[in-house]
Amino acid sequence: MNIAPQPIDYNTESPQPLLREIPESAAYPVHALGPLRSAVEAVQGMTLAPVAIPAQSALAMASLAVQAFANVETLGGPRPLSLYCLTIARSGERKSACDAPLLSALRDFEREKSGDYRTEAQAWENAFALWEGARDRILSEAKKAKGEKATAAQADLEALGPPPAAPTPPDRTVSEPTFEGLTRLYMRAAPSLSLFSDEGGQFLGSHAMNSDNRQKTLAAFNDLWQGNPIRRTRAGDGHITLFGRRLAVHLMVQPTVARAFMSDPLAADTGFLPRFLICEPASAIGTRMQANAKRDDTSLAAFSGRLRAILDRDMPMDPATRELEPRTLKLASEAHSLLAGFADAIEVAQAPRGDLAHITGAASKAAEQAARIAGVLTLWHDLDAAKVEAAEMADAIGLAQFYLSEASRLASAAIVSAEIDRAENLRGWLLExxxxxxxxxxxxxxxxxxxxxxxxxxxxxxxxxxxxxxxxxxxxxxxxxxxxxxxxxxxxxxxxxxx
Incomplete structure (x- = not known):
């Protein structure tokens, strides 16, 4: 192609920048948070941040608190009460300020238990040294023994029994785990853990999520959400299988980080992204006048007190393997009917050219998400509840509908973003x-x-x-x-x- 360059006329009116237009988020249904509502509104009143941010923190914290005690009945069978939350908000939206008051009781719990753990660890080291010394003596004598003495040595070993159980580290939260690191923690620590980070980009950009480890990490997190056992095979360590572990997740990320993560086909195709309750609330920056701030220490104290009471309860688990043994939280008849109706409506909307046809991954999990949320709200109110009632299910469906609308909105925005990127590519070519x-x-x-x-x-x-x-x-x-x-x-x- 032989084209002679020609002059391009300059316009006196400047064209407009290419913008990635994202429709504004719907109002967060704070009324549907039930027993979490007052604490969420208290944090919002204090920080003047979008209410969705403390709502995400409260839901994730409640999920961590109760996920060890029960699975919830869903239309597809019992499922964990673990929730994965992803909050998208720019720097300056007071993400940390929203998280801190809702996490304070957990931090106090971990701090107090750390002192007890150090004392118990020292006692265990002494007990283990004595056990190991006794075992070494028996083995040494057994090497020289013959006949009846060898039989007696075997009996002595059996009488010695297993080594003393190591104390459980008090950690309930991690921020940047690799799959291997998380597995090792599950082997020693509580079987109910959380990944909470107000700088979630650190996790999404960590070693666990690099090109070599991403698929393995996503698959492991999918298994934990589903309640499947953790399986790890490594040279030198052999094969390890851990049953009955639970993980709650809340990642707060900035929009640029979120866009890159959400556009990753692997995150969507593996089902990792559709397992998250995602929201990107409209910014409150520029409207947060201190004259409008208000404190509600009573509601925050009640939330912290409730969290601490649950954390102090012994988890139902096998003491030897630390495998959780949660009961099944049933659905009341009316709650089941509400969930079935919601599932049917979502199924219809996923048909070709339906409103949710572009997010079938998230839509297909919406009914289960509603059941999980309902179970979390139920046990936060009453840890010994036997079933989910209709009121909690109705609230949970309202929340699930909001998160589904956010998934739809942000997925559509991603499509618009791709169109804008192509147009920008063409613009550069035309002008240059x-x-x-x-x-x-x-x-x-x-x-x-x-x-x-x-x-x-x-x-x-x-x-x-x-x-x-x-x-x-x-x-x-x-x-x-x-x-x-x-x-x-x-x-x-x-x-x-x-x-």
């Missing part, structure tokens, strides 16, 4: 490489960026640039480069750079 002052769809298909060598994609990108003022439609029949064109655009170049 294309030598003519006008362009046709055929030009783009023949000579443009590789990603736009399909007519449909080229027309879409041209339409976007026209919308934002970077292209001006020309009259049909205009002669361009010696031929009349049915459709063509004049290229608009700003008199100054437009970012």
């Amino acid at each position: 490489s294309w030598p003519y002052p006008e362009v046709t769809a055929r030009d783009v298909v023949q000579y443009g960026p590789n990603a736009l060598r399909v007519t449909k994609d080229a027309r879409a990108a041209l339409g976007t640039l026209e919308k934002y003022g970077w292209l001006a439609p020309m009259e049909p029949g205009t002669v361009i480069r010696g031929a009349a064109r049915k459709e063509a655009w004049a290229i608009v170049k700003a008199a100054r750079d437009v970012v």
Whole structure:
């Protein structure tokens, strides 16, 4: 192609920057939080942050507190009460300030138990040294023994019994685990743990999520959400299987980090992303006037007191293996009917061209998410409850509907983002490489960026640039480069750079 460069006319009016338009989030249904509502509103009143941020923290914290005690009945069988939450908010939205008061009782619990653990660990080290010394003596004597003495040595070993059980570390939260590190912690620590981070990008960018480990890490987290055992096979360590472990997750991430993660096909295709309750509330920055701030220490104290009471309860588990032995939290008849109706409505919306056809991964899990949320709300109110009632299920369905609307909104925004990216690619090519002052769809298909060598994609990108003022439609029949064109655009170049 031999094209002589031609001058491009400058317009006096600057085109508009290409923007990734994301519709605003729906209002968070704070009324559906039931026993968590007052604490969430107290944190929001104190921080003036979007209410969805403390709501996510409260749900995740409640999930950690109760997930060891029961599984909840769902339409597909019993499932864990573990919730995975992802909160998207820019820097300055007071994510840490929302998290801290709801985590304070957990931090106090871990701090207090750390002192007890150090004392118990010292006592265990002494007891283990005595046990190990006795075992070594028996083995030493057994090597020299014959006949009856060898039989007696075997009996002595059996009488010695297993080594004393090591004390359980008090840690209930981790921030940047590898799968191996999390497995080792589950071998020693409580079987109910959490991954909470107000800088979730540190985890998403950690060693656990690099290209070599990402698929393994995602699969492991999927198994934990599902309640499946942890299985690890490594040279030197052999094969390890841990049953009855639970994990609650709350990651707070900035939008740029979230966009990159949500656009990763592996995160969606493995089912990892659809397991999250995702929200990106509208920013409150610029509206948080201190005259509107208010404190409700009573509600926060009640939340902390309830959390501490649950943390102090012994978990139902096998003392030898630390495998949890949760009971099944049943659904009352009306609660079951509500959940079934919700599931049916979601199923219809997933049909081709349905409202949820673009997020079938998240939609297919919506009913189970509702059951999990209902179970968390039920046990937070009464840890010994035998079943989920209709009121809790109705609230949980309202919350699940909100999170599903967020998943739909953000998935649609990702599609828009991809369209904008293609248009930006075309804009750069037109202004930097294309030598003519006008362009046709055929030009783009023949000579443009590789990603736009399909007519449909080229027309879409041209339409976007026209919308934002970077292209001006020309009259049909205009002669361009010696031929009349049915459709063509004049290229608009700003008199100054437009970012």
